[in-house]
Amino acid sequence: MPLVKNGHIATDIFFHAADGTELPGDGPVLVSAARFLGDPEGLLKRAGKVGVIWPNSRDVDDLVPYLDRLAMVALVFPTFRDGRAYSQARLLRERYGYDGELRATGQVLRDQFVFMLRAGFDAFDVRKQADAEAFGETARRYTVFYQPAGDGRLSALNRRIQERHSESAGQ
Numbered sequence: 411m412p413l414v415k416n417g418h419i420a421t422d423i424f425f426h427a428a429d430g431t432e433l434p435g436d437g438p439v440l441v442s443a444a445r446f447l448g449d450p451e452g453l454l455k456r457a458g459k460v461g462v463i464w465p466n467s468r469d470v471d472d473l474v475p476y477l478d479r480l481a482m483v484a485l486v487f488p489t490f491r492d493g494r495a496y497s498q499a500r501l502l503r504e505r506y507g508y509d510g511e512l513r514a515t516g517q518v519l520r521d522q523f524v525f526m527l528r529a530g531f532d533a534f535d536v537r538k539q540a541d542a543e544a545f546g547e548t549a550r551r552y553t554v555f556y557q558p559a560g561d562g563r564l565s566a567l568n569r570r571i572q573e574r575h576s577e578s579a580g581q
Contacts, residue, residue: 412542415511415533417550419542422481424461434458438481443468446476454479463515466494470501477508484535487516496529505528523548 413422424440427433432442436457446453446462447573453460454476461482464473473483483502485495495514502508513533514526526534536542 411535411537412539413535414542415546417546419546420533424459440482440484447472450476461511461513464498466492466498470506473502474506477502477506477510480508480510482511482513482533483508484513484515485531487514487518489517490517490522492517496525499519499526499529499531506554520544520548 413420415562424438425434427445429442429445433439433453433456436463438459439453439456440461440463441453443462446460459481460479461484462473462480463484463486465472466484466488473480477483485498487493487495495516499512500511501515511533512531512562513518514531515535518526518534518536518541520541523534534545536545
């Protein structure tokens, strides 16, 4: 599957470790929530970055004690109609201040890409190369938004307020 990260097609540096398989001695690994919660401290002590695939049916509060040591959280969209991962993303970014990679995986569709960006996702596992190229174009096309959201960008209103403040401070 192609990976889109920060609006560009990228190489996935994480080794996707299936449950029960041996982990490499070092290097970035991506593990399931069950494997991670089975031995979080052991995984986080190994050499290399750790990422976790977090299903949308699990509470993100269980991740909070480890967020500062997780390089990546992959949130799952099992179907395009199930939007719980949007809420998880906003919680991780806005409430818990997670600043690592936040990856959307599963049913990641073109027409939902902007909404995923706004929720705080910065990486996307997509099914087709054409979708990866379209996602990159979408990220470059839409840069100003009216609503505040989890991606940290200023809303159009806040941008105008800042511009007016800058103009009045310069007079």
